[in-house]
Amino acid sequence: MASKPAGIEDMISKKLVAVSRTTSVRNAVALAKGSNVDMLPVLDGEVLVGIARLEKLEGAGEGTVEKAMDKPVFVERDSTIENASVEIINSGLGRIPVVDSRSSMKCIGIVAATDLLAARIGKK
Known part of the structure; x- marks a missing residue:
């Protein structure tokens, strides 16, 4: 019997640093830098509606996150380590919403x- 591919369920950080569409660009940049992250999920309530990349926010000037956000990039909670790794590589981000x-x-x-890499080499 084949074993089930390893999933990401145990690697999901519940500490979510996120913004809404109406968050000011200035506040989003400060939050991302203060949290040492390159991307902020953009939420409508609890629903993922986009991502705000720090690099893009820094060049956006005044206004709200909505004008600088990109379509959501994400993985599903039951994704395998391999699938999540591919999504992170393709996105160019250091972390990705679940x-x-x-x-x-x-x-x-x-x-x-880093969590996915650690799992792949047996350190997690």
Whole structure:
């Protein structure tokens, strides 16, 4: 019997640093820098509606996050380590939101590239 591919469930950080569409760009930049992250999930309530990359926010000037956000990049809570790793590599981000698509894209946390790498080499 084949074993089930390793999943990301135990690697999801529940400490979610996020913003809303109406957060000012200035506040979003300060939050990202203060939290030492390169991306902030953009939420409408608990639902992931986009991502705000620090680099793009820094060049956005005044206004709200909505004008600088990108389409959401994410993995689902039952993703394998391999699938999550591919999504992070393709996104160019150091971490990526995790959603529960059974709950209308509810953002349940973040998984970091370092956690996925540690799992791949047996350190987690």
